[in-house]
Amino acid sequence: MIRIHGLSGGYNGKEIVKDVQFSVREGEFFGILGPNGSGKTTLMKMLSGVLPSTGGEILIKGKPVTAYSRKELAKRMAVLPQLSASAFDMTVREAVSIGRYSHQTAWFPSWSEEDEQAVTLAMQDTGVEPYAERQVQSLSGGEQQRVFLAQALAQNPDILLLDEPTNHLDIAFQQSLLSRLKSWTKDRGLTIVSIFHDLNMASLYCDRVLLMNNGRISESGTPYEALQEPVLKQVYSADIKRHYHPSHQSPQVILNSPPGLENTILISENMLSCESTHILLQSPVPLKTLSSAVVHAGFGWYTTFVNRHVDLNYHSEDVQMDLVRYIQAQGLDPNETVGMMTAVKLADVAVKTSYHEGFSILTVVTAGTGNAADASAGADRLSGSPGTINTWIFVNGRLSDEAFIQAVITASESKTRALADRGITDPYTHTPATGTTTDSILIAAAQQGKSLQYAGPAAELGQAIGKSVYDCTLQSLDRYLERKRND
Numbered sequence: 001m002i003r004i005h006g007l008s009g010g011y012n013g014k015e016i017v018k019d020v021q022f023s024v025r026e027g028e029f030f031g032i033l034g035p036n037g038s039g040k041t042t043l044m045k046m047l048s049g050v051l052p053s054t055g056g057e058i059l060i061k062g063k064p065v066t067a068y069s070r071k072e073l074a075k076r077m078a079v080l081p082q083l084s085a086s087a088f089d090m091t092v093r094e095a096v097s098i099g100r101y102s103h104q105t106a107w108f109p110s111w112s113e114e115d116e117q118a119v120t121l122a123m124q125d126t127g128v129e130p131y132a133e134r135q136v137q138s139l140s141g142g143e144q145q146r147v148f149l150a151q152a153l154a155q156n157p158d159i160l161l162l163d164e165p166t167n168h169l170d171i172a173f174q175q176s177l178l179s180r181l182k183s184w185t186k187d188r189g190l191t192i193v194s195i196f197h198d199l200n201m202a203s204l205y206c207d208r209v210l211l212m213n214n215g216r217i218s219e220s221g222t223p224y225e226a227l228q229e230p231v232l233k234q235v236y237s238a239d240i241k242r243h244y245h246p247s248h249q250s251p252q253v254i255l256n257s258p259p260g261l262e263n264t265i266l267i268s269e270n271m272l273s274c275e276s277t278h279i280l281l282q283s284p285v286p287l288k289t290l291s292s293a294v295v296h297a298g299f300g301w302y303t304t305f306v307n308r309h310v311d312l313n314y315h316s317e318d319v320q321m322d323l324v325r326y327i328q329a330q331g332l333d334p335n336e337t338v339g340m341m342t343a344v345k346l347a348d349v350a351v352k353t354s355y356h357e358g359f360s361i362l363t364v365v366t367a368g369t370g371n372a373a374d375a376s377a378g379a380d381r382l383s384g385s386p387g388t389i390n391t392w393i394f395v396n397g398r399l400s401d402e403a404f405i406q407a408v409i410t411a412s413e414s415k416t417r418a419l420a421d422r423g424i425t426d427p428y429t430h431t432p433a434t435g436t437t438t439d440s441i442l443i444a445a446a447q448q449g450k451s452l453q454y455a456g457p458a459a460e461l462g463q464a465i466g467k468s469v470y471d472c473t474l475q476s477l478d479r480y481l482e483r484k485r486n487d
């Protein structure tokens with residue numbers, strides 16, 4: 001649809017865009033990204049034919065852009081106009097109708113049924129129809145933005161050029177506008193080339209992006225390919241970190257921890273309270289957490305950690321909601337809380353703090369083996385009968401993602417060893433139990449102080465976790481077994 005070869009150009013003999021080359025396919029949503037002054041708007045002006053190039057060529061549907069008359073070009077390509085003062089004196093309908101200019105015949109301007117329909121449809125698509133008779137100047141910035149988009153759409157273009165289309169729009173309108181634009185590329189084959197400052201929106205909605213730096217293409221490809229952390233850091237000269245959208249493969253870009261925001265804290269047993277109904281740890285600052293908890297499993301940042309005792313016969317249709325209600329009833333905020341459950345008597349809890357070179361860990365284990373299982377047997381069994389080992393590990397240190405995951409592995413292996421040393425067996429298979437069917441684990445770290453890259457058995461954090469989880473699991477297990485013997 002659009003092909004650009006060796007394109008160069010600028011202002012007053014000064015080259016701004018230098019030897020740029022790319023192509024955009026029909027029905028593609030194509031993003032142009034880059035820092036301030038990198039040449040995005042200049043490139044867009046050359047694309048729309050407003051600014052002549054000094055080198056290279058732009059082909060639209062195989063024909064040089066310079067070979068199109070202004071009107072011909074306007075039929076193929078619409079540009080989201082900048083907010084211009086003259087448009088403010090019009091009604092919304094009048095402003096949108098300007099988009100039909102390119103469809104009027106030069107000699108006998110006439111307003112056809114087709115023009116009327118195109119204007120109405122464009123207003124409907126952008127949600128500005130309710131304001132049709134209002135003056136543009138009486139609308140909010142976001143509403144005006146949508147009027148200008150409607151004006152561009154009324155042109156019925158094959159190509160839509162947009163400069164920051166979500167400027168002035170709140171997050172809900174950004175989402176609805178970009179989703180609508182995206183569906184037009186898919187359903188109507190509309191080709192969109194758009195400048196974005198918001199890398200994350202571009203990443204979510206664009207099929208491909210081009211990253212400009214100093215008038216040249218620094219990177220191009222799908223957002224996944226083009227938005228690489230080292231390139232972004234260099235192009236934007238900013239401490240940027242690439243993350244992932246939780247439910248989408250698109251990369252998301254955030255600023256790395258800004259300095260000076262740390263609240264120095266030490267997670268300690270003072271923050272822990274153990275009652276017969278629940279064990280609670282409350283931190284004054286959120287801790288980075290990885291868990292398999294009932295409430296807020298996965299990675300997140302939380303301040304409050306609850307291990308609730310439930311009766312052996314506990315049953316709920318919605319365990320998660322039940323635990324959220326319980327958390328609320330304790331006056332805690334469920335949004336900030338990781339919640340687990342156990343039928344184990346909480347008096348059997350084992351707590352241990354261990355200090356190491358530059359870091360410390362707090363381990364809290366409640367162990368019961370009523371539901372012991374040998375995971376390696378792959379045997380059919382009833383799951384869910386209470387009898388769980390819940391393991392909490394709090395680290396005063398800064399953990400990498402691999403350290404979080406290795407901590408889970410190391411803690412699980414230590415737990416298994418503790419079960420073996422007490423001869424716990426799977427009642428179904430009569431083989432040594434590796435855990436129970438409903439064990440849960442939580443690793444939480446203040447993300448301050450010493451960097452701890454690894455947590456396997458050879459790493460200092462792994463050694464600390466391994467020993468501490470083993471000791472706590474044994475201690476809690478012994479109390480549980482003692483209680484069983486006495487029952």
Ligand SMILES: Nc1ncnc2c1ncn2[C@@H]1O[C@H](COP(=O)(O)OP(=O)(O)OP(=O)(O)O)[C@@H](O)[C@H]1O
Pocket residue numbers: 011016034035036037038039040041042043
């Ligand atoms: N009309 C002009 N005359 C002279 N120089 C200009 C003109 N318009 C832009 N420039 C210069 O060209 C360079 C690129 O500007 P351009 O507007 O293309 O950047 P951009 O990537 O769109 O930036 P931004 O993100 O800030 O909108 C800048 O150094 C700018 O000062």
